[in-house]
Amino acid sequence: MYPDAKHISTPHAYKTIILVPNITTIKLQDRFIYVTGTRGTLTLKLHKSIDVQQLHDEKKLLVYTNENINIKNKALIGTTHALINGMITGVTTGFTKKLQLIGIGYRVAVQNNIISLTIGFSHSINYTLPVEITATCPSQTEITITGINKQIVGQIAADLRSLRPPEPFKGKGIRYINEIVHNKDTKKR
Template identity: 40%
Template sequence: MSRVAKKPISLPKGVELKSDASGISVKGPKGTLSIHALPGVSVAVNDGVASIALAEGADDKFGGTARALLANMIKGVSEGYERKLELVGVGYRASMAGKALNLSLGFSHPVVFNAPEGITLETPSQTEILVKGSDKQRVGEVAAKIRAFRPPEPYKGKGVRYSGEKITLKEAKKA
């Protein structure tokens, strides 16, 4: 069994973990998440600590994956995940209209993005977007979709970027 799979996962207060033949579900204050059962992997909960066990003779490639997915689900339903995006460029703005995110990204038309279920979008300022949710994969996927509307270009760095993302700028053409 891998070193990752051997590490136990402590369950915070208010988080319930249920495991059966169909899959694993985790319920907490921020919602409920579930995954399908991975072959040869079982989850045991003792005194608020979850541990991964592999069946005898089972392929151990799923052990570390199951542990990482389970740890992400537990953190998601207890604390949640957040991804911050920044708009860089003259006239680039973001605003909320109900559940829809309106983006002005230098196109001839505004870009409207509707938040999927389980994801909340916030705009603390006109040039910042916060993507929040309990599912780590969905938060990252929504942030990537918003970034894809206008990725940072390499000459001036204008566009939608992740907070803290470093853009390597190219030198302009010399005449």
């Protein structure tokens, strides 16, 4: 599938191009890339074998390897490409994860960046959000988490889901809005 590094001797032969929207500005400085948009600024430290160059029209980024091409460097180019695209999407439109609570008496409330969950334990659980993340409750059984960093939004959603994952028999618990939970049949005698 991938050509062997011995057969390709020219560096920079494998590269990808990222298109930058007009409302986003990119700054490259000391192995760091800064992406600024309407929602904020995100920073990424580049791997030592990956370089990013801003082309002359400043609306395109060139991601390439500064070493010989091998499978690891090709993977790093793709990963860096995906991370920068995620940063551009985050600072322009943002990311959203929606969770749903299913169960009798399960409720959620948000006050001052603290999510208070009542999910069947003897006490309510308080989850403190980072400053750059916001959460809203459209109803007592739904949570909407929004932010510009895709990794943090996904991690917070996964942390909240892990507090009470859907159980396999009745499906009670915290799940993503469009998640499909397959219920097991009860034991028959």
